[in-house]
Amino acid sequence: MPELRKDPITGRWVIISSERGKRPADFQDQRGKRRGGFCPFDTGNERTTPHETLAYRENGQPDGPGWRLRVVPNKFPALQIEGDLNKQGEGIFDKMNGIGAHEVIIETPDHNATLASLPQKAVEEVLWSYRDRMEDLKKDRRFQYALIFKNEGLTAGATLEHSHSQLVALPIVPIQVQEEIDGCKRHFDLKERCIFCDIIRQEMHSGTRVVLETPLFIALAPYAPRFPFETWILPKRHVSCYACSTNEDYRDLAGLLQNVLRRIDRALSNPPYNYVVHTSPFRDERNDYYHWHIEVAPKLTSIAGFEWGSGFHINPTPPEEAAKFLRDIKA
């Protein structure tokens, strides 16, 4: 059983995956990760994954061919779905069982497609699947949060090249999200306004950090980005949770997300990238202070001692320049 352990000084939780129990020699294997060859996400190989939790299909049976999109539990999950949290102390320390869901969203049966190159309708379905899985996992009272993220490219952490996203449902709210929520609440207490709404208003007015706008969404380079070409995608009007969006929202977002990813691909020659969806926790999903959004970060620099030890990031590309590059590219 994996464990969730809390650092008593900072309150940061970590997942200790004792099953995997990596010994020193195991880390050397990683240098040549398997790419190419057999792909468990290809059509026809459905039996090599755990049973699907969701699929959009033209025809056929569950766990058989005929699907357009498939969601399956991760075969090597970081957390375990069955069991109780069993929260307990260990002297000064705190821990609980590593209970959670870890699923893979196989975005397309096409082994060679990318999210940027898929038909827009397929991307819309990817966005639906995020909502559908969040709504389902919310019913499990052990969970407080579902984190959706995507690793594209080996150095961004993707061990399989077939285009996919991941979902991790967690019994605690991730610290990065909690810190954003705390900041939003402080602002709301002072101003009775959502700070993201204030930022969007200022950015639309100045225009220098805006990458792209559609009727419902905006993509922008944040004022204090940690990474070069970091880009945030937000609904223009106040929406506190991803799953409260409408189908019209997802249609608009699919177009904008693809457009942003294509610009990043062209500007930076198909870089590896990560994105993550930040939304309100299950227990207070509809609120006035938090604004759901996607954070996209091309993987261009590596985290060294300074960033890791200080929490300070050094970004060699001002966001005004990054936004202008992305804005000026044909996509």
Next chain:
Amino acid sequence: MPELRKDPITGRWVIISSERGKRPADFQDQRGKRRGGFCPFDTGNERTTPHETLAYRENGQPDGPGWRLRVVPNKFPALQIEGDLNKQGEGIFDKMNGIGAHEVIIETPDHNATLASLPQKAVEEVLWSYRDRMEDLKKDRRFQYALIFKNEGLTAGATLEHSHSQLVALPIVPIQVQEEIDGCKRHFDLKERCIFCDIIRQEMHSGTRVVLETPLFIALAPYAPRFPFETWILPKRHVSCYACSTNEDYRDLAGLLQNVLRRIDRALSNPPYNYVVHTSPFRDERNDYYHWHIEVAPKLTSIAGFEWGSGFHINPTPPEEAAKFLRDIKA
């Protein structure tokens, strides 16, 4: 002039290094970083670095040969030493000039030595140089903190292979340190004890996560480590700031630090690693709540979307196993 910018939601500061102003094509160069060939840190090449701020030498002139250890400003500093902070708002946002010191500690004239392989006396001098530079930079009232860190190996961020550490003096306390301090203060308010002292007591009693002890220092695997084989080195008695240590402390620490690094080298086949010194900020250096320490992390895994987007780390090696491996290795 580089800028320090604050994310208005989380309060996290970033350094925007506008001088470097990296354009998309610049990131592709990075894939083949220069290694080997001319080394500006070798004896005889002193004129190719900026003027030294500190040196321990047998003989010879400043910026000439004859040194055992040399500290020089970084030729490509992340922050600029000259100027005022000029704090200002930009609508909803906050920024200040990117003022700071960025120095390189050249630990040895021997191009091929590592910190683990140097004579112990040389490591002691490295530890002295950290103190001497901190004490000097503390006099500059613009600075609140000096972060010492080391990147060993290309994938840990070292662009030059000649063994060196770095120091960055900052006008603000880094958020990672501030979060530790906040946690320590909360514990002190409740218990009137230092939480690190409490942890050390519990760890010495249980022994399962202890890697090594000397009369004055202890190396242990923390209870909730972010990384496999993450190791913390702490003074056993309460000392709030690195520079308040005695020469006896540095002598003892030099032996323990080398011993830990050798064990990591043997266990993991000379992995890249980072370490960072966490100490009290200049303005409240001597206190009862914070306990200075070194955090060492071999670079074995990479940060993917989940860690970056959640702040949750997944660690495949339980600290009890990591500590046992390091304990059992001959070093």
